[in-house]
Amino acid sequence: MPTKKKPTATSRPERRPELLAIAAEVFAAQGYDATTVRRIADEAGMLAGSLYHHFDSKESMVDEILSTFLAGLRTTYDAVLDAGLGPRETLEALVTESFRHIGRNLAAAAIYRTEAAHLATRPGFQYLAEARPVLERALRRTLERGVADGVFRAGLDTRLTGRFVRDAVWGAAAWGPTGATDAPDELARPYLALLLDGLAPRP
Amino acid sequence: MPTKKKPTATSRPERRPELLAIAAEVFAAQGYDATTVRRIADEAGMLAGSLYHHFDSKESMVDEILSTFLAGLRTTYDAVLDAGLGPRETLEALVTESFRHIGRNLAAAAIYRTEAAHLATRPGFQYLAEARPVLERALRRTLERGVADGVFRAGLDTRLTGRFVRDAVWGAAAWGPTGATDAPDELARPYLALLLDGLAPRP
Amino acid sequence: MPTKKKPTATSRPERRPELLAIAAEVFAAQGYDATTVRRIADEAGMLAGSLYHHFDSKESMVDEILSTFLAGLRTTYDAVLDAGLGPRETLEALVTESFRHIGRNLAAAAIYRTEAAHLATRPGFQYLAEARPVLERALRRTLERGVADGVFRAGLDTRLTGRFVRDAVWGAAAWGPTGATDAPDELARPYLALLLDGLAPRP
Amino acid sequence: MPTKKKPTATSRPERRPELLAIAAEVFAAQGYDATTVRRIADEAGMLAGSLYHHFDSKESMVDEILSTFLAGLRTTYDAVLDAGLGPRETLEALVTESFRHIGRNLAAAAIYRTEAAHLATRPGFQYLAEARPVLERALRRTLERGVADGVFRAGLDTRLTGRFVRDAVWGAAAWGPTGATDAPDELARPYLALLLDGLAPRP
DNA sequence: CATGAATGAGACTTCATTCAT
DNA sequence: AATGAATGAAGTCTCATTCAT
Numbered sequence: 001m002p003t004k005k006k007p008t009a010t011s012r013p014e015r016r017p018e019l020l021a022i023a024a025e026v027f028a029a030q031g032y033d034a035t036t037v038r039r040i041a042d043e044a045g046m047l048a049g050s051l052y053h054h055f056d057s058k059e060s061m062v063d064e065i066l067s068t069f070l071a072g073l074r075t076t077y078d079a080v081l082d083a084g085l086g087p088r089e090t091l092e093a094l095v096t097e098s099f100r101h102i103g104r105n106l107a108a109a110a111i112y113r114t115e116a117a118h119l120a121t122r123p124g125f126q127y128l129a130e131a132r133p134v135l136e137r138a139l140r141r142t143l144e145r146g147v148a149d150g151v152f153r154a155g156l157d158t159r160l161t162g163r164f165v166r167d168a169v170w171g172a173a174a175w176g177p178t179g180a181t182d183a184p185d186e187l188a189r190p191y192l193a194l195l196l197d198g199l200a201p202r203p
Numbered sequence: 204m205p206t207k208k209k210p211t212a213t214s215r216p217e218r219r220p221e222l223l224a225i226a227a228e229v230f231a232a233q234g235y236d237a238t239t240v241r242r243i244a245d246e247a248g249m250l251a252g253s254l255y256h257h258f259d260s261k262e263s264m265v266d267e268i269l270s271t272f273l274a275g276l277r278t279t280y281d282a283v284l285d286a287g288l289g290p291r292e293t294l295e296a297l298v299t300e301s302f303r304h305i306g307r308n309l310a311a312a313a314i315y316r317t318e319a320a321h322l323a324t325r326p327g328f329q330y331l332a333e334a335r336p337v338l339e340r341a342l343r344r345t346l347e348r349g350v351a352d353g354v355f356r357a358g359l360d361t362r363l364t365g366r367f368v369r370d371a372v373w374g375a376a377a378w379g380p381t382g383a384t385d386a387p388d389e390l391a392r393p394y395l396a397l398l399l400d401g402l403a404p405r406p
Numbered sequence: 407m408p409t410k411k412k413p414t415a416t417s418r419p420e421r422r423p424e425l426l427a428i429a430a431e432v433f434a435a436q437g438y439d440a441t442t443v444r445r446i447a448d449e450a451g452m453l454a455g456s457l458y459h460h461f462d463s464k465e466s467m468v469d470e471i472l473s474t475f476l477a478g479l480r481t482t483y484d485a486v487l488d489a490g491l492g493p494r495e496t497l498e499a500l501v502t503e504s505f506r507h508i509g510r511n512l513a514a515a516a517i518y519r520t521e522a523a524h525l526a527t528r529p530g531f532q533y534l535a536e537a538r539p540v541l542e543r544a545l546r547r548t549l550e551r552g553v554a555d556g557v558f559r560a561g562l563d564t565r566l567t568g569r570f571v572r573d574a575v576w577g578a579a580a581w582g583p584t585g586a587t588d589a590p591d592e593l594a595r596p597y598l599a600l601l602l603d604g605l606a607p608r609p
Numbered sequence: 610m611p612t613k614k615k616p617t618a619t620s621r622p623e624r625r626p627e628l629l630a631i632a633a634e635v636f637a638a639q640g641y642d643a644t645t646v647r648r649i650a651d652e653a654g655m656l657a658g659s660l661y662h663h664f665d666s667k668e669s670m671v672d673e674i675l676s677t678f679l680a681g682l683r684t685t686y687d688a689v690l691d692a693g694l695g696p697r698e699t700l701e702a703l704v705t706e707s708f709r710h711i712g713r714n715l716a717a718a719a720i721y722r723t724e725a726a727h728l729a730t731r732p733g734f735q736y737l738a739e740a741r742p743v744l745e746r747a748l749r750r751t752l753e754r755g756v757a758d759g760v761f762r763a764g765l766d767t768r769l770t771g772r773f774v775r776d777a778v779w780g781a782a783a784w785g786p787t788g789a790t791d792a793p794d795e796l797a798r799p800y801l802a803l804l805l806d807g808l809a810p811r812p
Numbered sequence: 813c814a815t816g817a818a819t820g821a822g823a824c825t826t827c828a829t830t831c832a833t
Numbered sequence: 834a835a836t837g838a839a840t841g842a843a844g845t846c847t848c849a850t851t852c853a854t
Contacts, residue, residue: 015834030321031236031318033234034321037828038827038828046835046836047835047836048829049829049837049838050836053834053835057829058827058829091402114320117377118234146402150404151403151404152402152403153400153402153403153404153405154404156402160390160394161397161402163378164374166374167373168371171369171370171371171373172366174320187363190360191367194364194367194398194401195401195402196402198356198398198401199294199346199349199355199356199359199364199398200354200355201357202356218817239844240845241845249818250820251844252819252821252848253818253819255845255847256816257817261844261846436727436730439640439642439643440727442847443849452813452815453815453816454849455814455816455850455852456815458851459813463849464849520723520726520727521640524639524640524643524723527639549808557809557810558809558810559806559811560810566799566800567808569780569781570777570780570800570803572780573776573780573783574773574774574776574777577773577775578772580726580776596766600770600773600804601803601808602808602809604762604804604808605752605755605761605805606760606762606806607759607760607762607763608811645822647824655839655840656841657825658827658839658840658841659839659840662837667825814854817852817854819849819851819852820848820849821848823845824845824847825843825844825846826843826845829839829840829842830838830839830840831837831840832837833838
């Protein structure tokens with residue numbers, strides 16, 4: 001997937017990702033609107049004005065953070081969907097990879113979860129609205145395939161179920177560093193067990 | 204002797220809750236920080252300064268919205284937990300009542316879901332941090348009881364499961380008016396079916 | 407239901423002077439600009455808007471307070487100057503009556519001392535600028551008479567001395583209630599002793 | 610004593626004191642509350658918001674003006690009191706140095722005289738209340754020493770006299786630029802003559 | 813007379829952003 | 834690349850004042 005944005009402001013490649021990581025951390029901690037450019041600069045050990053040698057604007061920072069995050073996510077999902085797996089294995093892979101991507105980019109994921117809906121209304125951020133149903137749709141289709149194949153329970157409301165799964169997965173983005181970073185697979189496994197077999201003991 | 208006010212024709216039965224509802228709508232739609240007091244006033248058909256006749260500050264508006272919402276939620280949970288139900292029925296009631304409360308107060312719920320984490324760091328909003336684990340804890344304990352009673356699967360990670368359920372339920376607060384308002388019970392039933400029995404068909 | 411004819415709630419038909427006294431107290435304590443109309447109303451047990459049944463504006467309140475105070479002062483000075491006293495007795499009377507007037511109208515005096523210079527620049531308050539040199543001028547002329555008569559020391563700088571005396575006298579307006587109210591004559595006597603005879607012991 | 614500035618080309622040797630001087634002038638002329646930040650900025654040739662690059666708030670401007678002024682005053686008094694002078698010389702030095710300090714910092718002195726009492730009630734300005742009795746106390750003690758030594762008249766009410774002297778001296782801060790700036794010693798000498806020897810001619 | 817709601821102007825302050833050095 | 838000063842637009846909030854009830 002091609003990068004949509006060339007760095008417009010002059011930048012030395014080393015510093016840029018570093019600054020973005022710092023910015024992501026602050027955005028995640030305080031919220032995008034509540035974060036001041038000065039606070040990011042403080043955290044980076046420079047003055048507010050100096051940030052503009054690296055980025056065009058505060059908006060371009062979230063933009064880059066979120067579009068990078070989402071591009072990676074989409075790539076991951078595409079790989080899963082193109083792998084020719086059965087419905088159950090596809091579902092497991094979608095869930096597992098989601099937890100992994102979130103765990104690897106916790107700040108970006110938290111920003112996405114909290115701010116995307118509001119940011120999506122601003123010009124230049126439509127891609128956020130477009131990205132939102134991606135996981136949901138992949139899940140729904142996988143569920144439909146599974147129901148058709150008899151791998152998943154007949155009569156399943158695939159639309160609602162897709163949403164429930166998506167929300168449960170993304171919820172982990174808000175658990176904070178202690179919850180989701182270290183071992184994303186230790187979230188995926190129990191979640192999948194619950195999702196597939198339910199709470200009630202099998203007879 | 205001060206007589207009770209008895210407004211005759213143009214009775215204004217408390218403008219306050221009306222204004223709070225408007226404010227909640229705008230906060231939910233745009234985010235707390237991105238919402239200007241003027242926008243709320245516009246929506247209410249008055250000038251920005253006039254709002255301060257009814258409220259101390261913008262902060263006090265979210266405060267009242269959220270604390271009212273959470274007080275109702277806690278009351279509901281307490282009623283469920285005190286009803287003497289078995290674990291499975293308690294779980295069903297917690298989920299069902301959560302969807303109902305969210306559906307009845309969609310704007311407040313959306314604000315809570317999106318802003319609570321950031322607002323909780325401000326002085327005077329500690330109660331948000333305290334309220335956060337309430338549903339999770341109620342769920343976890345119910346799950347523990349259920350596991351002990353053999354109603355729920357043995358070996359369940361009750362801590363993680365509590366969180367997954369909470370996130371799936373609260374996720375609906377972000378579905379927008381078309382998703383969760385109309386028939387909360389039509390969310391609760393399929394969700395509980397999924398949660399209890401899982402995706403996989405029973406043998 | 408109260409009686410029709412008499413304004414009952416308060417047996418006082420004239421609320422006005424009472425309200426002015428309250429306003430003067432608050433102006434003196436907080437400063438004119440820092441005083442809100444609402445604060446005055448609070449102190450008077452009514453709502454801010456209700457004050458406008460008695461006064462045209464906040465400005466008209468200070469106006470009435472200060473012009474009343476100054477009219478009384480001028481009357482007093484005129485009486486002293488018209489009494490046909492000698493220079494020394496005139497000086498004593500001016501000082502004594504000043505302390506008395508200040509002591510009797512402490513709040514108004516404090517407002518005058520603190521706010522007059524700034525208020526005088528506003529339209530409608532020119533009389534404040536005109537009133538300012540009244541005591542100084544009376545003092546200076548009395549001093550000049552006294553020097554001519556040999557009652558006061560030859561070579562006295564009457565302009566400076568007039569100012570020094572005025573400032574010492576008006577300074578008491580800022581001493582607070584414990585300093586100047588109770589016994590103005592117990593200020594006048596020692597001050598006059600000091601002024602006439604000085605600190606140094608007579609040989 | 611202000612050092613001559615030696616600007617090279619466009620040397621900006623600290624804009625801060627310059628801005629403080631401007632602010633002091635405006636505060637003195639209009640009163641603290643009546644002064645708008647915009648007015649100060651206008652006078653300084655910048656926009657209101659730009660002032661906040663140099664100062665935290667309007668309050669912090671008066672704060673710095675007054676605390677600097679009072680620190681200098683206290684230093685001066687301490688030097689006088691530690692000089693080992695006799696009572697009469699101490700008194701003369703206190704009065705002379707007061708007139709000088711006031712004359713050198715007329716705007717700050719005027720602000721102090723007019724606003725200190727009201728400002729002192731705000732948090733962070735307690736030092737104003739503490740600084741107020743400093744001159745009075747120094748004067749009273751010097752007077753007491755003088756009475757004990759027989760340099761000053763026996764039976765003197767030192768408390769009242771201290772206040773009278775303080776008020777006469779500080780009064781000059783309100784005389785305006787034409788009165789007290791140019792030659793503070795030409796105020797001190799006649800005032801001391803009056804204070805020591807009184808109005809009445811010596812026999 | 814008093815109330816309670818609302819107005820409208822303006823105040824202080826914040827902040828993203830620019831630009832000469 | 835970075836600094837420090839400044840801009841300009843907004844935003845929250847205050848307050849004197851008005852007016853129908």
